[in-house]
Amino acid sequence: MASIADANKKVLDFDGQLQAQDDFFPTLKLLDNDGKLLDKAAYKRSELTDEDLVEIMKKMLFSRQLDIRSTKLAKQGRFGFFAPTAGQEASQMASAYAFGKEDWLFPGYRDIPEIVDKGWPVWKAILWSRGHAKGNEFTTEDGEPVNSWMPQIIIGAQYVEAAGVALGLKKRKEDAVAYAYTGDGGTSQGDFYEGVNFASAYKANAVFFVQNNGYAISTPRELQTAAPHLAAKGWGSGIPSLVVDGMDPLAMYLAAKEARAWAAAGNGPVLIETLTNRLEPHSTAGDDPLRYRTKEDIAEWWKKEPLIRMRKFMSEKGIWDDEKEEDYIAEVDSYIDDQIKIADNIDKQKISDFLKNTLEVPGQVMKEQIEHFESEGK
């Protein structure tokens, strides 16, 4: 039996404590870089069918294609602000596949594909990127509400808001959760801690994703914190916290699915750190990654990107091939072409509408401003 003296020694063993933190978080992996299944039991546990695999593959391809097209359009000045997503398809789309329409998405500005996946049409995403209010209506083409908050610009704010929705869903006894995405830089924000901690204190229905993609614009993850694993920050609030290979779609789906079930059952939130990488610039607004990382590093990460391993895994199973992929990409391209046309034909926005949307009941001075802009047709 451990004596008080032994316990005291353990308390004062700083090196030992750091080692324990480092050791505690193994990475969840199901597929290796070559698409080889590493853990059959875990795969079975995911309950993924061949149809599910095709769906996840399509969602990831859609995201990649949207990324390629958006980047090109941005260069032509036809897309506004866009934060590239290449490399993060598993981290974003395979995790999102575990959630339903009833669940509430709290995206960061790089999480456009997840919102589109919930039914927000791409023409609205284009308008959002261009800075048009119509893009900020989170509804489907048929006007059905899409349970998503706007892409958050203030890093971390989506975490405290997600905690609020998570508590609301719990109070209403709904089988639904709030799920929020931020990045490695986001874990340095006060709101990150407050959001995770509030959700933990209320055992609220939330799943928090930290997409550790290596960089917050140019600042490497190592400079954000001395913590060996960002997932460890969830431990500070006493919640299950996982590290997942963010390039592995099967691992991402399994982790997200189990986290969702745990949170929806009223056990409280889960934090998931996804080990992924941003293979492209921070945004289409002039970022040059070669100022802060090497070509070799980027090339190494491209070898690990999720589409490669998913293609191999599915081809091996006989459920995916080049022809299927080409057909699907052609379909996505033609959809995006149509969506651009819709976006190009939207009415100009009016300052008088902005004023009307500022307060539901405007005061006298604001009424005068509304009248003024209306009289000028603005």
Place this chain on the structure above:
Amino acid sequence: MANKTYIAAIQDALDLALDKDENTLIFGEDVGENGGVFRATDGLQAKYSEDRVFNTPLAESGIGGLAIGLATTGYRPIMEIQFFGFLFEVMDSIAGQMSRARYRFNGTRNMPIVVRSPYGGGTKTPEMHADNLEGIVAQVPGLRVVMPANPADAKGLLLSSIESDDPVVYLENLHLYRSMKGEVADGYYTTPLDKAAIAREGSDVTIVSYGGAVPVSLKAADELAKEGIEAEVVDLRTVSPIDIETIGESVKKTGRVVVVQEAQRMAGVAATVMAEISERFILSLKAPIGRVAAPDTVYPFAQAENDWMMKADDVVAKAKEVVNYD
């Protein structure tokens, strides 16, 4: 009708709001069993359950985020910020998020949130407790800022704030909590969120004021009356939006104006009121507009509070200066 303190009127309103709509929730630091550090929520958790009146962890930004999320799921949150000096911790939730939501979502989503918080000097609090920060929130588009000056308005304006689909910052004067009593009607009633009140009628000079500065202005008006000067006191009730029309009617009648605020002189609500009067009613003015405000320092150390805060004497002196101007 009952004679109630300012804080009892607030408690009465919260009780009625919880009773009227099961979607109203009250939360904040220590608002549960403890009833809030000033007892504004005393007994409400016992009456309406821990599900509807509950404590939060100690983090103001988290409280603001919680309110936004709860409003998103159809609740009508009444969140408490324990002291308004803690505004800076919750500024993103208020000014970066909830106030912008309706605009951002192109009018498809409202944030029916009330942020209750005590402010104001005269009780020798530690630093960051008494600050008059209404000017900061009044400059935020998409917020209403409400500052009642008496128990009857405290109740009616709070019930209106809770009914409002716009986010409201509802500021409670710390000094008036227990020092002021007044007649408060029984039962549920609302007071408009964009209408100033004439707190005292008069024809010689208009004193425009709000919140804790209103009773000071009324005291000054009584002093002035002894010297034969009849001051009209306009109580703004809401500093965003400001009811320019009511101010204008009074200015046209008196032609002389003093604007009184407890906050520092720089920028702020008084400056806006003066600018609106200058733009709209300058031809009705018989004298330059006077202003009574606090010096442009940080809210002072407690022992210097009496020298720092504006007083009825300052208002009397400024009113006389304006009245005697040729």
